[in-house]
Structure formats: structure tokens, C-alpha cells
Amino acid sequence: MNCELSLRLQTCLDALQPLQTIADIGTDHAYLPCAGVLKGQFKKAIAADVGIGPLEAAKTTISKYQLESMIEPRLGSGLTVLKPSEVEGVVIAGMGGKLIASILEADVKLSQSFQRLVLQPNLDANILRTFLMKNQFEIIDEKIVYDEKKFYEVIVARWTREPIHYNELDIEFGPILRRLPSCDVFQEKWQKEFNKNEEIIKQLPINHHRIKTLNNRQSLLKEVLKNES
Ligand SMILES: C[S@@+](CC[C@H](N)C(=O)[O-])C[C@H]1O[C@@H](n2cnc3c(N)ncnc32)[C@H](O)[C@@H]1O
Known part of the structure; x- marks a missing residue:
């Protein structure tokens, strides 16, 4: 069985x-x-x-x-x-x-x-x-x-x-996952969040209180996405 x-x-x-x-x-x-x-x-x-x-x-x-x-x-x-x-x-x-x-x-x-x-x-x-x-x-x-x-x-x-x-990168993305030489699923997950945040940033007024947090998050995401490319 x-x-x-x-x-x-x-x-x-x-x-x-x-x-x-x-x-x-x-x-x-x-x-x-x-x-x-x-x-x-x-x-x-x-x-x-x-x-x-x-x-x-x-x-x-x-x-x-x-x-x-x-x-x-x-x-x-x-x-x-x-x-x-x-x-x-x-x-x-x-x-x-x-x-x-x-x-x-x-x-x-x-x-x-x-x-x-x-x-x-x-x-x-x-x-x-x-x-x-x-x-x-x-x-x-x-x-x-x-x-x-x-x-x-x-x-x-x-x-x-x-x-x-x-x-911070280990905590957010995983100390092992973020160092994998190539992992499509990992890339897709974080690219999806990156793209979603870009859309939100575009729609918010430039002085909105969420912009700074979102930009910080985007910088972190770029680090792991960059490592994969
Ligand atoms: C969404 S189900 C996940 C079931 C299975 N582990 C899986 O991954 O498919 C979450 C289960 O955890 C149980 N649960 C929540 N808190 C718990 C706790 N403190 N101790 C034991 N079980 C708990 C819930 O009753 C529920 O049955």
C-alpha cells in the first residue's frame, strides 16, 4: 500500500x-x-x-x-x-x-x-x-x-x-537557500515579491511612510536575486 x-x-x-x-x-x-x-x-x-x-x-x-x-x-x-x-x-x-x-x-x-x-x-x-x-x-x-x-x-x-x-540575509532568505548556486524556485519566489513591491512603490505618493521600508526590502531582495544571476 x-x-x-x-x-x-x-x-x-x-x-x-x-x-x-x-x-x-x-x-x-x-x-x-x-x-x-x-x-x-x-x-x-x-x-x-x-x-x-x-x-x-x-x-x-x-x-x-x-x-x-x-x-x-x-x-x-x-x-x-x-x-x-x-x-x-x-x-x-x-x-x-x-x-x-x-x-x-x-x-x-x-x-x-x-x-x-x-x-x-x-x-x-x-x-x-x-x-x-x-x-x-x-x-x-x-x-x-x-x-x-x-x-x-x-x-x-x-x-x-x-x-x-x-x-539579515540568512534570516530572511535562509542561510543555505540563499547560497544555492542555482535554484529556480528560490528565484521565482523572491522575484515575485520584488515585482509586487515595485508595483506598490510606483502607485504610492513619493513621500508615503511605507516607501522607505519597501525600498529597504527591495535592496535586500536585490542582494539575493543578484547572487543567483
Ligand atoms: C494546517 S495543519 C497542518 C497539518 C500537517 N502538519 C501538514 O503540514 O499538512 C496544522 C495542524 O496543527 C495543529 N496545531 C496547531 N497548533 C498546535 C499545537 N500547539 N500543538 C499541536 N498541534 C497544533 C492544528 O490542529 C492542525 O491540525
């Missing part, structure tokens, strides 16, 4: 390799843990969600694929559902970067214990990267995909004893 994933979730699943035991925090339908167990990537998974409805949906998928012995559904907020050393890593996907950061921040010690964190913020990736830097989580890999007409960034991180320093 096979559980087909969206490109976004498949990218998160791939980023969890080589882990064999994971928790999917905010699992909703538990598609990712089910797909991972079905393909033999995970020996054990925990599918957790704070919502009763999403957890029921998770149970339905687990039962559809008869994976009850390998995937445990758990109801609860964030990492509170986990005991120390229970899983090698966690995935937190499909939420805002601020919420993902707050879930990790609620138990920094437990967050530090994982071999890897796979994080897929739907927005505010910069807030999440700032949290990671301040709490000594090193970004070890990043992916960007275009799926269902949206861009998604996937951040893979792990705690390190060394302080981490990311500059």
Missing part, C-alpha cells in the same frame, strides 16, 4: 532521513507518518495534534492503512505529548513560523535533544530562523518547493553547543 503525499509533505518526509522514530506535531490527517511507515522509513511514529477533529482524522488514516501497531495518535499541544528520548526527531509542518517557534520554545531542553527538527513554516520563516539562531539550533539543510500554487520552505535544524550567527 502507498500513501501519496503532496510535494510539500514529501519534501518534509525526505528531510527526516535517516531517522527511524519520529513525532509529527500538528499531524492533522497523519499523512506524513503513514507514508513514512508504509515505505519502511520509520519503525515507529507518533502522530500528535492539539485538535480533537484533526486527531480523529489521523486515527482514520492510521486505521485505513492498518498501522495502529506502528503509529500512535496523541492528543495534546506541541511537545507536551512526548517523553524524553522517545523519538529521534520531530516534524512540525503547515503552521506559521511564530507558532512553530513557540512550540519549540515551550520546551527548549526537549527540542535540543532531537537529532533533527524538520520545520515547514507557511509564513514568518524569518521569525523561526531568528528563534533557531538565538537558541543555538544550526540550520543544516533547507529546501524550497512550489506546490499547489504556493512556495514552501523546509528548514532542517539541530541543536549545537556553538553559538550561531546568521546575518
Whole structure:
């Protein structure tokens, strides 16, 4: 049996390799843990969600694929559902970067214990990267995909004893993504924002209070777009 994933979730699943035991925090339908167990990537998974409805949906998928012995559904907020050393890593996907950061921040010690964190913020990736830097989580890999007409960034991180320093460009665009020698999806995402801002700037009066912020943003965007050309 096979559980087909969206490109976004498949990218998160791939980023969890080589882990064999994971928790999917905010699992909703538990598609990712089910797909991972079905393909033999995970020996054990925990599918957790704070919502009763999403957890029921998770149970339905687990039962559809008869994976009850390998995937445990758990109801609860964030990492509170986990005991120390229970899983090698966690995935937190499909939420805002601020919420993902707050879930990790609620138990920094437990967050530090994982071999890897796979994080897929739907927005505010910069807030999440700032949290990671301040709490000594090193970004070890990043992916960007275009799926269902949206861009998604996937951040893979792990705690390190060394302080981490990311500059403004790293925080905004990703320390790994922005250094990729050629990545069309990355270019398209930021070119789109650049073009949109140009239109807004053109339409605003020259002394409008938003112009300065928009021009600063355009300068940052030019840096990463320039690096790619
Ligand atoms: C948009 S869904 C994403 C589902 C799946 N992870 C994905 O990427 O397709 C977000 C899920 O996160 C859950 N959620 C939100 N806050 C949470 C928290 N603090 N702890 C656990 N789950 C949470 C919601 O109930 C919802 O089911």
C-alpha cells in the first residue's frame, strides 16, 4: 500500500532521513507518518495534534492503512505529548513560523535533544530562523518547493553547543537557500515579491511612510536575486 503525499509533505518526509522514530506535531490527517511507515522509513511514529477533529482524522488514516501497531495518535499541544528520548526527531509542518517557534520554545531542553527538527513554516520563516539562531539550533539543510500554487520552505535544524550567527540575509532568505548556486524556485519566489513591491512603490505618493521600508526590502531582495544571476 502507498500513501501519496503532496510535494510539500514529501519534501518534509525526505528531510527526516535517516531517522527511524519520529513525532509529527500538528499531524492533522497523519499523512506524513503513514507514508513514512508504509515505505519502511520509520519503525515507529507518533502522530500528535492539539485538535480533537484533526486527531480523529489521523486515527482514520492510521486505521485505513492498518498501522495502529506502528503509529500512535496523541492528543495534546506541541511537545507536551512526548517523553524524553522517545523519538529521534520531530516534524512540525503547515503552521506559521511564530507558532512553530513557540512550540519549540515551550520546551527548549526537549527540542535540543532531537537529532533533527524538520520545520515547514507557511509564513514568518524569518521569525523561526531568528528563534533557531538565538537558541543555538544550526540550520543544516533547507529546501524550497512550489506546490499547489504556493512556495514552501523546509528548514532542517539541530541543536549545537556553538553559538550561531546568521546575518539579515540568512534570516530572511535562509542561510543555505540563499547560497544555492542555482535554484529556480528560490528565484521565482523572491522575484515575485520584488515585482509586487515595485508595483506598490510606483502607485504610492513619493513621500508615503511605507516607501522607505519597501525600498529597504527591495535592496535586500536585490542582494539575493543578484547572487543567483
Ligand atoms: C494546517 S495543519 C497542518 C497539518 C500537517 N502538519 C501538514 O503540514 O499538512 C496544522 C495542524 O496543527 C495543529 N496545531 C496547531 N497548533 C498546535 C499545537 N500547539 N500543538 C499541536 N498541534 C497544533 C492544528 O490542529 C492542525 O491540525
